[in-house]
Amino acid sequence: MSCFSCFSSKYTDNDESSMPAPYRQPSSPKRTTEEEVVAKAPSNNIEAETFTFRELATATKNFRQECLIGEGGFGRVYKGKLEKTGQIVAVKQLDRNGLQGQREFLVEVLMLNLLHHSNLVNLIGYCADGDQRLLVYEYMPLGSLEDHLLDVEPEQKPLDWNSRIKIALGAAKGLEYLHDKADPPVIYRDLKSSNILLDRDFDAKLSDFGLAKLSPVGDSTLHVSSRVMGTYGYCAPEYQRTGHLTVKSDVYSFGVVLLELITGRRVIDTMRPSHEQNLVTWAQPIFRDPTRFSQLADPLLQGEYPKKSLNQAIAVAAMCLHEEPTVRPLISDVVTALSFLGPSSNFPNTDHNDLQQNGSPNYVDAVQWDSSPR
Structure with a gap:
């Protein structure tokens, strides 16, 4: 049974119907919204498996x-454990009266069918049986x-430094x-x-794509106008003030998570x-x-922890958390910087000036400059 297509043509979003569409092809004035992606996605293009509610009830006892x-x-x-294959899975049952409604369900199914990467959680299937909305993911042990x-029990071993950098x-x-x-x-x-899931080797995967938005192409300063959604404390200040969402909004949120990894604080x-x-x-x-x-x-x-590695990680976090979004680094630059801090790098034994000569961004000096009084 394919339950997906029957919802596509009926979908509307009154709260965001007046929003500027978030995606523009560089060579064309036409824009594509999430609504159009949903409407144009016939059920035979959805790779994820469809489940009945009975199947998922059986899987989760x-x-x-x-x-x-x-x-x-x-x-x-x-x-849960799928009866047909024996595969262990995670089954998310959306609260019918909760914050995540039909739009988020549809967007998450579509996003995770279009997006495939080792650091994104894998969607196995979904159920839209009657008024039930369920998503089936790979199980992250x-x-x-x-x-x-942040919820470390007294008897629990805390994350070591290398594991924290690996997750970041x-x-x-x-x-x-x-x-x-x-x-x-x-834009995530x-x-x-809580949305970063871990496998047995502490490899991190992003989950929960119900709030994701399509981004303007080719310019990180272009924004999407949107209702302010997300979690308090992680949202970028300009997004909270104006509803203007850019890829740099995600960079700010990443800076918050990195600071949590460094400090162990909420x-x-x-x-x-x-x-x-x-x-x-x-x-x-x-900072x-x-x-x-x-x-x-x-x-x-x-x-x-290696002192130089700590200093560099703090400097990266500080730049991601800059009040001015245009000053924040691109996430590709963050990946480059963090790659020097992992256990496979020689960073802890490398002189700070050597990193500059080898082309690594000198984030510590940049943060000191940006943070100076003007």
């Missing part, structure tokens, strides 16, 4: 509590980054694919630690003293003084 592995505004995620970084680099590569290699380009719009934590509750606000003065960079290191690391 009728959605028993013991199979529940995640919960959020979108609904619940269950671990280590859960989300949030589970290992994987997430950055996923964004790089969306911004630079997908056709049309995609909901990058956060972006918003009301349990801390008032001046430390907003992670970015607390870190900004430290301007490299002699204080060690204050940002997660205490759970117990000092076990």
Whole structure:
């Protein structure tokens, strides 16, 4: 049974019907919106498998509590086993009364059919049976980054430095694919630690594409006008103020996640003293003084990190979090910078000036310059 096509022609989005369309071909005035992508996607072009509600109920033991592995505004995620193939999967059951509605369901199915990369979660199938909306993904055994970084139990081993850089680099590569290699380009719009999933080797994959938007082509300064969506603390300040969304909005969100990886702190934590509750606000003065960079290191690391690698990672985060979006680096530059910090690089034993001569962006000096009083 194919349940997808019956929803395409009926789809409207009254909240965004007056929005400028987000995608323009360089040689043509025609623009393509997500609505047009949905409407033009016949069911025989959808590669993901269709499931009946009964099949997914069987896979998850009728959605028993013991199979529940995640919960959020979108609904619940269950671990399941497909009866036909024996494959272990993650089944996301969208809350029919929740924040993620029909549009997000359709966009996520389409996005994950069009987008294929090792750092994006793989969509196996979906169900649109009656009023039920379910998505079936590959199962990521280590859960989300949030589970290992921000919800660490006393008996749980904290992430070491190399694992943190590996996760940051994987997430950055996923964004790089969306911004630079997908056709049309995609603005992710909901990058956060709970949306970065981990396999057994701590390889990171981006998930949850229901809020993704198609991006203007060829100019990172061109914006999409949109309702402000996403998670408080991760949204870029200009997007919150104006609703103007660019690929640099994703770069800001990545900077927040990188800062969380460095510090082990939540972006918003009301349990801390008032001046430390907003992670970015607390870190900004430290960004301007490299002699204080060690204050940002997660205490759970117990000092076990290369100092130069820490400094470089902080500098990259600071540039991503710049108030002015045009000053933020492209995500491809972030990937280049982070690639020098991984365990396979010689960065910890490399002189800072040598990196400049070898063509690596000197982010530390750039941050000091950009942060100086004007």
